[in-house]
Amino acid sequence: MSQYSNNELITAYLSRQILEDDLCFVGVGTNGRAFTLAVGIPLAAVRLAQMKQAPSAAVYWGNLLEPDLSSVPEHFTQDAFTQWQAAACPPDTGVKCDMLARRKFDVSFNSAAQVDRYGNMNITAIGDYENPKVRLVGCLAQPEHFAFVRRPYLVMDMDKRTFVEKVDFITSVGHLTGGTSRQEAGLAEGGPKLVVTNKAVFDFAEDTREMRLKSLHPGVVVEDVLSLMSFMPIVPETIPETEPPTEEELGFIRGEIDPNRILLKV
Amino acid sequence: MTLRTKLTTLEKAVSPIVSGSSVAIGGSLLRRQPNAIIRQLIRNGVRDLTVMSWAGTTAIDLLAAADAIRRWEGIYVGMFNYGLAPNFRRGVESGQIEVRDFSETAMVARLRAAAQGMPFLPIKTLFGSDIAKRNPEQIKEFDCPFTGQKLQAIAAAEPDFTVIHGYIGDEYGNVQWPVVRDTDDMDQPFAAGAKRLIVTVEKIVPHEEIRKQPSLTYIPGNWVEAIVEAPYGAHPAACDTYYDEDDAHLKDYLGRSKSGADVRSYLQEYVYSSNDHDEYLAKIGGTSALKALDVARRG
Numbered sequence: 206m207s208q209y210s211n212n213e214l215i216t217a218y219l220s221r222q223i224l225e226d227d228l229c230f231v232g233v234g235t236n237g238r239a240f241t242l243a244v245g246i247p248l249a250a251v252r253l254a255q256m257k258q259a260p261s262a263a264v265y266w267g268n269l270l271e272p273d274l275s276s277v278p279e280h281f282t283q284d285a286f287t288q289w290q291a292a293a294c295p296p297d298t299g300v301k302c303d304m305l306a307r308r309k310f311d312v313s314f315n316s317a318a319q320v321d322r323y324g325n326m327n328i329t330a331i332g333d334y335e336n337p338k339v340r341l342v343g344c345l346a347q348p349e350h351f352a353f354v355r356r357p358y359l360v361m362d363m364d365k366r367t368f369v370e371k372v373d374f375i376t377s378v379g380h381l382t383g384g385t386s387r388q389e390a391g392l393a394e395g396g397p398k399l400v401v402t403n404k405a406v407f408d409f410a411e412d413t414r415e416m417r418l419k420s421l422h423p424g425v426v427v428e429d430v431l432s433l434m435s436f437m438p439i440v441p442e443t444i445p446e447t448e449p450p451t452e453e454e455l456g457f458i459r460g461e462i463d464p465n466r467i468l469l470k471v
Numbered sequence: 472m473t474l475r476t477k478l479t480t481l482e483k484a485v486s487p488i489v490s491g492s493s494v495a496i497g498g499s500l501l502r503r504q505p506n507a508i509i510r511q512l513i514r515n516g517v518r519d520l521t522v523m524s525w526a527g528t529t530a531i532d533l534l535a536a537a538d539a540i541r542r543w544e545g546i547y548v549g550m551f552n553y554g555l556a557p558n559f560r561r562g563v564e565s566g567q568i569e570v571r572d573f574s575e576t577a578m579v580a581r582l583r584a585a586a587q588g589m590p591f592l593p594i595k596t597l598f599g600s601d602i603a604k605r606n607p608e609q610i611k612e613f614d615c616p617f618t619g620q621k622l623q624a625i626a627a628a629e630p631d632f633t634v635i636h637g638y639i640g641d642e643y644g645n646v647q648w649p650v651v652r653d654t655d656d657m658d659q660p661f662a663a664g665a666k667r668l669i670v671t672v673e674k675i676v677p678h679e680e681i682r683k684q685p686s687l688t689y690i691p692g693n694w695v696e697a698i699v700e701a702p703y704g705a706h707p708a709a710c711d712t713y714y715d716e717d718d719a720h721l722k723d724y725l726g727r728s729k730s731g732a733d734v735r736s737y738l739q740e741y742v743y744s745s746n747d748h749d750e751y752l753a754k755i756g757g758t759s760a761l762k763a764l765d766v767a768r769r770g
Contacts, residue, residue: 235552268656283716294652299583344547345574392598
């Protein structure tokens with residue numbers, strides 16, 4: 206077994222969640238590590254899925270429907286976005302919003318400043334909403350993703366300040382306060398499916414909808430994970446290891462998907 | 472048929488926008504931010520604005536740097552791949568700027584409601600979220616009269632003014648987009664619901680040119696109060712198919728936005744000490760420096 210990076214592990218893991226015909230929403234913004242989590246890993250994961258089990262999986266990126274993932278722009282400046290070839294580029298972003306509300310999206314990749322026990326997410330403000338400690342970016346379509354997308358995947362690094370008991374502001378409603386509270390509030394069934402991190406993968410318990418440790422990345426022990434969380438997730442008695450990337454997956458990622466290490470840079 | 476010309480100067484076009492007005496600002500992320508208009512508003516000393524935006528970047532942050540914003544309503548303010556918007560952030564954190572956050576379907580509903588002359592449109596996105604909980608004034612629950620389903624009414628966006636930067640236009644206010652462009656914005660819905668619409672364009676072209684391809688006119692002159700030629704009018708942001716964002720200028724701006732005092736030196740250098748858009752362009756290096764930002768034009 207050859208060496209692999211954490212980013213490659215996460216990319217391969219996420220790519221295996223993608224099914225034939227999935228329409229996947231990938232975000233556009235940010236830089237540095239946040240770019241890798243929100244843009245780089247998701248684009249690489251969907252492309253890997255296209256090359257393996259899901260050739261008809263597609264991405265909605267910016268306002269481009271089915272951009273050609275076999276030639277991702279090398280520089281993310283405006284003109285590179287403008288020229289990226291795609292199947293469709295609707296006249297305005299409202300079209301994408303309509304597609305979201307009509308549940309045309311199967312998958313979304315999300316990351317946030319805070320996530321809580323029930324998978325509620327905050328990208329709006331840290332601290333008091335009206336006098337915040339840190340004002341973040343707002344909401345974008347993150348509320349829509351959790352409201353309408355069938356399988357949202359959170360892609361985040363673990364940190365005590367990020368994995369909190371209760372988010373300071375609910376931008377996106379996950380499983381709200383657990384159980385059936387999400388549906389009682391007026392949303393359809395759904396909410397975040399998995400939380401894929403740099404240490405472990407979590408899902409949500411079927412009944413209480415609490416975050417539950419699903420697998421540990423190779424070399425990681427439960428204590429490592431818990432020390433990076435401000436709440437106690439459900440910890441099953443036996444926890445499998447996250448399946449590492451195969452030689453074939455690594456070959457695709459390094460040789461064809463991201464040869465210049467643009468997507469999985471940091 | 473004799474059309475009325477709407478071509479004017481930047482100074483005249485924005486003069487009706489006074490302190491206390493509400494202004495919707497077009498563009499999205501680092502594209503077509505109507506920054507020439509924004510700089511003129513700052514020169515005019517306008518304050519206490521209620522601003523509305525889609526994904527706002529430079530335009531909102533410049534206004535925040537000039538202490539011109541009292542309230543913001545929209546989906547996002549940041550600097551795209553450059554991080555958070557430092558001056559806007561400082562304004563919100565200090566309590567100077569009040570925020571009303573909306574998700575994308577909610578903001579789309581606000582714009583479409585205005586365009587249709589409706590007081591609201593319904594969505595079903597924000598149940599359980601703090602976006603709805605914190606804004607009972609503009610987001611209200613009701614039951615669908617047909618199905619009984621619980622829905623959320625989102626109040627129409629009804630700004631006094633709407634300002635947009637476009638590609639080309641004619642003296643009658645018809646504004647056209649290129650065939651290939653970046654469409655990740657809401658400029659046409661913003662324009663469609665505007666009360667008083669002020670537009671800058673990269674270039675004014677003869678009306679005869681516009682008439683040849685009327686399907687490219689996304690803002691009909693009928694909607695427009697004033698149109699102004701402002702080449703590089705989105706600088707330091709990009710105008711897709713014309714020029715890219717100015718990386719060096721953006722980095723300088725962000726470097727000088729670490730405190731309110733620092734950013735005042737930026738505003739002094741680039742905004743207050745230039746009397747108009749032409750002087751601003753000269754200040755940032757003139758035609759030769761700007762040409763370096765140009766991107767290849769396609770048919």
